[in-house]
Amino acid sequence: MKIQKLLVLFVAIPLLSFVTAHKFYVSVINIEHSKIDKALQITTRIFIDDFQKVLEMRYDLKEELTTEKNTKEVEQLMEKYLNKKLKIWVNGELKTFDFIGKKYEDDVTICYLEISGVAAVNSLEIENTILYELEEDQQNLVHVKIADRRKSLLLVKENDKGLLKF
Structure with a gap:
């Protein structure tokens, strides 16, 4: 009986430590x-615990x-942090966004942002450095929908900027 308990411990501990040690570091x-509002409507999704840590820090x-x-x-x-960490150029011009709410x-913390006065989009350049100060493995996904076209970017610390043409 004692040997069975030890065997279970030797098998279970490595498995449990593997499961709890792995975490995804991602924002979306x-x-x-x-077209109707002539605006870019932006939604950010950031894990609450990560957002909490970075705002504390x-x-x-x-x-x-x-x-x-x-x-x-x-x-x-939140607005102050996002303004420092998220930059968006529309048709080559750096734009500022309004923080609508959260x-x-x-x-997950969902923040709503908007860039007004955008009649048409030919290109979007996005620089996203959200949470890079917390985690080296942080990945920031950006999904864009302009008219019926959808494009995405995967931004990481070494490559935190991307250009999409429409």
């Missing part, structure tokens, strides 16, 4: 052009993101 950004945020206290302050810090869904 969706960009869609609205950069801005000394003590509040837990999922609480509803100091919502305005938290949103201002919500929490499961373990």
Whole structure:
């Protein structure tokens, strides 16, 4: 009986440590052009725990993101961080975005951004350095939909900028 318990421990411990040691470090950004609104509508998806860590590290945020206290302050810090880490050029011109708001869904923070005054899109250049200061293996996916065309980028620390032509 003792040998069986030891055998189970020797098998289970390495398996459990493998499962818990692996984590995905990814954020996802969706960009869609609205002809009616003449705007780029942007949605970011960042894991809450990663967003929490980076806001604590950069801005000394003590509040837990999922609480509803100091919502305005938290949103201002999110906007400040995203403005530093996400740059978008439309047709060769660097644009600024408006932070519309955020919500929490499961373990993800979803932020809504918008770039207004965009009648047509011939090219989009995106620089995305979100969370690179936390994790070397961070990957940032960018999905873009302009008219009926869909294109994507996978940005990593060594290659954090990409150009899409439409």
